[in-house]
Amino acid sequence: MSRDLYTFFRSSTSYRLRIALAHKRLEYAPHYVSLPKMEHRTPSYRALHAQGLVPLLIDGDRSLIQSMAIIEYLDEVYPDPRLLPADVHGRHYVRAVSQIIGCDIHPLNNVRVLKHLQAQFGADEAATKKWYRHWIAEGLGGLETYVASAGLAGRFCYGDTVTMADICLVPQIFNAQRFDCPIDDYRTLVAIFERCMALEAFRATQPNTQADAF
Numbered sequence: 001m002s003r004d005l006y007t008f009f010r011s012s013t014s015y016r017l018r019i020a021l022a023h024k025r026l027e028y029a030p031h032y033v034s035l036p037k038m039e040h041r042t043p044s045y046r047a048l049h050a051q052g053l054v055p056l057l058i059d060g061d062r063s064l065i066q067s068m069a070i071i072e073y074l075d076e077v078y079p080d081p082r083l084l085p086a087d088v089h090g091r092h093y094v095r096a097v098s099q100i101i102g103c104d105i106h107p108l109n110n111v112r113v114l115k116h117l118q119a120q121f122g123a124d125e126a127a128t129k130k131w132y133r134h135w136i137a138e139g140l141g142g143l144e145t146y147v148a149s150a151g152l153a154g155r156f157c158y159g160d161t162v163t164m165a166d167i168c169l170v171p172q173i174f175n176a177q178r179f180d181c182p183i184d185d186y187r188t189l190v191a192i193f194e195r196c197m198a199l200e201a202f203r204a205t206q207p208n209t210q211a212d213a214f
């Protein structure tokens with residue numbers, strides 16, 4: 001069965017899927033979609049992805065969008081190794097951590113949001129960075145408190161096995177580092193990030209290893 005991933009090296013949502021696929025040892029053919037060249041907005045790409053965003057996964061005859069929904073799909077179709085816990089409370093927690101990142105941090109700092117701030121509201125580079133860092137500080141601050149106090153973290157966000165929560169966390173830390181956001185105060189998150197980066201699935205799929213990286 002064929003599997004195709006439409007990805008951009010610096011896209012954190014694409015990185016989520018690269019990690020999930022590598023962790024589950026699922027092979028795929030990469031298709032590189034350049035966001036700076038606006039390839040995601042071309043009619044031919046929009047014919048594949050209704051929103052004109054990356055990532056997009058085509059798994060056999062199924063066309064799949066939305067990275068967290070895709071990770072849950074992969075977990076149901078290819079359950080070994082699992083990325084969501086078996087118990088309901090664990091699943092809630094892993095989804096909550098993932099959604100803090102995927103719903104409350106990442107969208108506010110997306111390329112199209114930053115571009116809109118600049119084009120429609122006159123934000124210059126300094127103001128854009130201020131905006132970016134504000135939402136990182138607010139988002140990662142709350143996430144650190146949640147993960148540190150929930151009592152469920154171990155070597156990773158949930159116990160000692162990798163879950164969707166770690167797969168969302170690591171690319172978001174990369175984004176924070178790229179925009180020089182201070183992260184040292186998020187001690188629990190940074191320790192988990194470092195443990196994840198010791199794993200092949202996270203390391204081999206990171207942005208600068210990708211064929212489209214520049």
Ligand SMILES: N[C@@H](CCC(=O)N[C@@H](CS)C(=O)NCC(=O)O)C(=O)O
Pocket residue numbers: 010011012013014035040052053054055065066067068102110111112113
């Ligand atoms: N919620 C979506 C977000 C997808 C998304 O926003 N992708 C970004 C890259 S990380 C994108 O394509 N941005 C293009 C743009 O903002 O113009 C998901 O998780 O798949």
